[in-house]
Amino acid sequence: MSRESAHDNPVNRSSFIIHRSALILLCAALAAVFSPAQAQQYPTKPVRLVVPSAPGGGTDITARIVAPKLSEFLGQQVVVENRGGAGTMIGSEAVARAAPDGYTLLMGISTLAINPAMYKKVPYDALKDFAPISQVVSLSNLLVTHPSLPAKTVKELVAFARARPGRINYASAGVGTNPHLSVELFLSMAGLRMVHVPYKGSGQGIVDVVAGHVPVMMPSILTGLPHAKTGRLRGLGVTGSKRAGAAPEIPTIAEAGVPGYEAVQWFGVLAPTGTPREIVARLHGEIVRALQAADVRGRLTADGADPVGSSPEEFAAFLRAETAKWAKVVRDAGIQPE
Numbered sequence: 001m002s003r004e005s006a007h008d009n010p011v012n013r014s015s016f017i018i019h020r021s022a023l024i025l026l027c028a029a030l031a032a033v034f035s036p037a038q039a040q041q042y043p044t045k046p047v048r049l050v051v052p053s054a055p056g057g058g059t060d061i062t063a064r065i066v067a068p069k070l071s072e073f074l075g076q077q078v079v080v081e082n083r084g085g086a087g088t089m090i091g092s093e094a095v096a097r098a099a100p101d102g103y104t105l106l107m108g109i110s111t112l113a114i115n116p117a118m119y120k121k122v123p124y125d126a127l128k129d130f131a132p133i134s135q136v137v138s139l140s141n142l143l144v145t146h147p148s149l150p151a152k153t154v155k156e157l158v159a160f161a162r163a164r165p166g167r168i169n170y171a172s173a174g175v176g177t178n179p180h181l182s183v184e185l186f187l188s189m190a191g192l193r194m195v196h197v198p199y200k201g202s203g204q205g206i207v208d209v210v211a212g213h214v215p216v217m218m219p220s221i222l223t224g225l226p227h228a229k230t231g232r233l234r235g236l237g238v239t240g241s242k243r244a245g246a247a248p249e250i251p252t253i254a255e256a257g258v259p260g261y262e263a264v265q266w267f268g269v270l271a272p273t274g275t276p277r278e279i280v281a282r283l284h285g286e287i288v289r290a291l292q293a294a295d296v297r298g299r300l301t302a303d304g305a306d307p308v309g310s311s312p313e314e315f316a317a318f319l320r321a322e323t324a325k326w327a328k329v330v331r332d333a334g335i336q337p338e
Contacts, residue, residue: 042279043076048104049269052091052111054084056203057173058220058305062137062267063107065299069290080107084201087111087176089123096124100274102283106130108270110178113322117330118176120337126323131275132315134287135268139305140240141182142224143253144233149215154237154256157216158190165193170216171205174198175338179205181326182239182263183218184333190258209233220265221246221304238304239263246304266308266322268315280312 049070051063060082067078083091088111098104112126124130143154151157161168172180175198187194194216199205202219209217210232217224221244228235228247237253238244241262253261269287271280288309290296300307310318330337 042102042282043074045103046077046079047074047102049078049080049107050091050095050104051080051082051107052084052088052109053082053173054201054203055082056206056223057201058139058222058265059107059109059267060201060203061222061303062300062305065296066136066287066290069293069296070286073286073289087115087118087174089115089119092126093123095270096129096272098272100131100272100276102271102275102279104272105133105283106270107136108268110265110322110326111174111176112270113319114176114178114181114326114330116323117327118335118337127320129273130270131273131280132312132319133269133271133280133283134312135266135308135310135315135318136287136291137300137305137307138264138266140221140238140244140264141179141218142221142228142238142247142250142304143186143218143236144209144216144224144228145236146209146212146215147231147234148212149234151236152234154251154253154258157236158192158257161192161194162190166195168216169195169197169214170218171197171199171209171214172217173202173205173219174200178263178265179218179220181329181333181335182265183216184335185263185329186218186239186253186258186261188333189261225304244304246302266318268308268310268319270315284312 049063049067051060053059063080067080071078083094088109092106092112095104095106115122116126145151145157151160170183172183179202197214202223205217206219206223208214210227221238224233225247227233235250237251237256239253243252291307291309297307
């Protein structure tokens with residue numbers, strides 16, 4: 001008689017399945033036991049904070065203001081890493097695919113909610129592939145023009161552009177970015193046509209606007225206000241619903257000539273989905289502490305940003321609402337997904 005192998009014997013097979021199931025349950029139980037302990041030790045090495053855009057833009061500025069204080073509170077260096085390109089999708093995808101261990105984070109930007117409407121294929125799901133930790137700031141964009149442009153107010157710019165349809169260029173941080181769609185919303189509401197000149201980030205775009213190569217831009221107030229204060233650019237209006245505390249003399253675009261206009265940017269920290277809740281909670285607590293620190297808060301508000309510090313649940317709900325909002329803006333502007 002031939003001897004039956006363990007795999008051929010029904011009794012042995014059942015025993016194998018039972019032992020295997022027990023082992024899986026034991027591993028899961030051990031993971032539940034040791035996860036809080038690992039979170040208490042976290043972090044034991046430097047943490048990467050990925051900025052999905054080029055240096056010099058509002059996201060980069062915010063990350064570099066918050067990172068040193070976060071390093072202090074976490075007891076490990078938080079290293080800001082710029083990974084721009086593809087409408088912020090390169091850096092965002094890198095974080096979405098990273099190990100969910102709390103050592104690779106994303107300084108998310110409004111494009112996280114915009115890209116699903118702008119592109120037919122996005123290499124990640126913004127609502128499923130990230131664990132929101134906290135919205136860091138909310139801020140207006142600033143409509144700026146080069147001083148060589150004769151328009152000195154929003155109304156004058158509207159009149160000037162209306163007389164020259166399709167002959168005025170405007171810069172943006174890239175196709176589908178918040179500064180791009182904020183201008184498109186402005187053009188749509190004001191009945192204007194301008195030519196879009198996309199850059200690989202606000203930092204690069206603002207350099208050409210200051211140099212006079214492109215006359216109009218709507219960067220974040222963090223990026224545009226310093227140049228407006230020195231006179232290298234002219235600040236015509238902020239995009240939010242209220243004037244910025246850092247520049248109360250600059251009117252909102254709504255009050256300056258385009259009633260009902262409003263568009264804001266936001267930046268927030270996210271981790272890859274699956275990151276242990278204890279680590280998310282630790283990061284959330286330290287980010288809120290950093291935003292409450294007088295030096296960090298002072299720098300952000302002086303530049304025109306409003307610190308937020310929302311909970312993971314609040315940030316997740318906000319991200320869902322933003323995704324729906326910008327999908328409508330893209331449809332209404334008649335922009336076809338690429």
